[in-house]
Amino acid sequence: MLIKLIKHEMRAMLNKIPMIAIISLGMALLIRIFTLFDKNISSIPSLFISFMFMTVIFVIGLAGLNFYALFSSVSRFQKNLFGDEGYLMHTLPVPSYYHIITKFVAGLITYLIFNVLTFISMIIAFLGTDDILDMVNEINNAIKVVMEYPLTALTGFITVLSAYCALIFCCYTCVSISSLVSKGKKGIEAVLAIASLILNNVFITIITQMIDSSNSHMSIESIMLVYALYFILVAVGLFFASNAIIKRNLNLE
Amino acid sequence: MSEILKCEGLCKLYGNKEALMDLDLTLESGKIIGLLGPNGSGKTTLIKLICGLLKPSKGKILVNGLEVGPETKSIVSYLPERNYIPLWMTVENIIDFFCDFYADFRKELAYDMLKRLNINPKDKIKTMSKGTKEKVQLILVMSRNAKLYLLDEPIAGVDPAARDYIMNTIITNYNPEASVVISTHLIQDIETILDDVVMIQYGHLRIHGYADDLREAKNMSIDQLFREVFRC
Numbered sequence: 255m256l257i258k259l260i261k262h263e264m265r266a267m268l269n270k271i272p273m274i275a276i277i278s279l280g281m282a283l284l285i286r287i288f289t290l291f292d293k294n295i296s297s298i299p300s301l302f303i304s305f306m307f308m309t310v311i312f313v314i315g316l317a318g319l320n321f322y323a324l325f326s327s328v329s330r331f332q333k334n335l336f337g338d339e340g341y342l343m344h345t346l347p348v349p350s351y352y353h354i355i356t357k358f359v360a361g362l363i364t365y366l367i368f369n370v371l372t373f374i375s376m377i378i379a380f381l382g383t384d385d386i387l388d389m390v391n392e393i394n395n396a397i398k399v400v401m402e403y404p405l406t407a408l409t410g411f412i413t414v415l416s417a418y419c420a421l422i423f424c425c426y427t428c429v430s431i432s433s434l435v436s437k438g439k440k441g442i443e444a445v446l447a448i449a450s451l452i453l454n455n456v457f458i459t460i461i462t463q464m465i466d467s468s469n470s471h472m473s474i475e476s477i478m479l480v481y482a483l484y485f486i487l488v489a490v491g492l493f494f495a496s497n498a499i500i501k502r503n504l505n506l507e
Numbered sequence: 508m509s510e511i512l513k514c515e516g517l518c519k520l521y522g523n524k525e526a527l528m529d530l531d532l533t534l535e536s537g538k539i540i541g542l543l544g545p546n547g548s549g550k551t552t553l554i555k556l557i558c559g560l561l562k563p564s565k566g567k568i569l570v571n572g573l574e575v576g577p578e579t580k581s582i583v584s585y586l587p588e589r590n591y592i593p594l595w596m597t598v599e600n601i602i603d604f605f606c607d608f609y610a611d612f613r614k615e616l617a618y619d620m621l622k623r624l625n626i627n628p629k630d631k632i633k634t635m636s637k638g639t640k641e642k643v644q645l646i647l648v649m650s651r652n653a654k655l656y657l658l659d660e661p662i663a664g665v666d667p668a669a670r671d672y673i674m675n676t677i678i679t680n681y682n683p684e685a686s687v688v689i690s691t692h693l694i695q696d697i698e699t700i701l702d703d704v705v706m707i708q709y710g711h712l713r714i715h716g717y718a719d720d721l722r723e724a725k726n727m728s729i730d731q732l733f734r735e736v737f738r739c
Contacts, residue, residue: 269595341585342593347577347609507561
């Protein structure tokens with residue numbers, strides 16, 4: 255049942271991706287074409303301004319894709335579980351935590367797809383043939399460095415991933431709590447999000463101070479693992495909190 | 508006959524507002540039951556509680572002897588009073604969805620009903636009229652071989668011809684060993700098919716009995732009885 259839920263969720267999420275892919279790859283291609291006529295563009299001010307404007311929009315758009323991945327995951331969680339579609343989802347013969355896991359997995363996959371899309375768009379827009387060869391060399395060098403410090407790279411990756419997971423579950427919990435009330439849901443979500451960010455910063459500061467004040471010299475890997483452990487605990491705690499709210503207090507008025 | 512639904516001391520509060528108060532109700536299987544009451548009487552709240560879309564403030568609900576959960580959801584077929592199908596889906600998509608999650612879903616029956624209604628399975632829900640969306644939902648719900656059908660206002664807001672079609676679909680497609688609960692205040696349209704009647708007002712049970720017995724005892728139709736009981 256969980257696999258089937260994920261299949262349907264991915265179908266819903268992927269529904270939006272082709273349009274975003276067409277826009278970002280199309281813009282990348284346009285910038286590429288403009289760049290081919292670089293000298294001509296510089297001599298025509300209006301064309302040059304248009305090119306610069308489009309490039310800025312393109313870069314901002316690509317940076318925004320990661321935020322969009324998070325936003326679309328949270329928006330799906332809200333609409334699909336607490337909107338009209340919730341009448342369909344919550345009458346399915348599956349336990350409530352299946353819905354949370356499904357949204358989380360689909361959200362992570364979308365995040366990954368958007369990152370790949372960003373990478374490809376950047377290559378199309380800004381790199382020529384020679385640059386690609388340079389870039390391959392750079393990537394090779396980077397891989398060599400990573401292979402020299404695999405543990406550092408691995409712990410770094412785990413820390414970033416666990417932080418993203420904690421962020422997703424934090425958003426899910428805010429949405430779940432706001433579903434308990436009939437009015438002012440958006441306001442409550444905003445207040446909860448701000449409060450949880452402040453609380454998170456307080457905890458991070460406390461952990462950092464504890465690490466700094468400890469006499470033992472911790473390696474960079476150990477420090478990152480401490481942060482990763484904190485994020486994992488937060489994510490697991492918030493997963494259970496969201497599930498408890500949906501399971502015990504579902505309120506589709 | 509076995510009990511398909513049992514509510515004991517059921518209460519539901521929305522803040523301080525009482526939607527259902529100390530409701531005790533037992534429904535037997537194999538019957539068509541009219542859940543009747545004026546607007547705001549607690550009909551939809553009761554149905555949502557049985558489906559698990561709301562949690563009771565107090566009391567207990569047993570569906571086929573089980574507390575509301577994934578097991579009961581697999582035997583309950585629910586038609587809400589709103590569109591719950593994601594708009595981006597096609598009719599084919601939503602049929603596949605039901606096939607995946609409900610073991611009792613009869614795909615051939617669903618396609619047969621779609622064909623009779625001239626609804627193209629490749630059409631997107633987004634492009635359909637309100638009436639067609641309602642028909643698709645009804646087809647999905649009645650294509651299941653469930654033990655309990657909960658139909659919340661299935662004939663509200665549709666024209667008389669569509670009402671006939673809806674009532675006909677319900678009668679001809681439900682599992683005869685199952686129970687069908689129809690919530691409505693348009694009693695005339697469903698009176699002839701009712702076996703049992705449940706009337707609620709302000710969250711309290713007012714009348715529960717066999718439709719024929721009530722007609723005989725009060726010497727009036729269920730529609731007249733409704734007007735009598737809920738006279739403003």
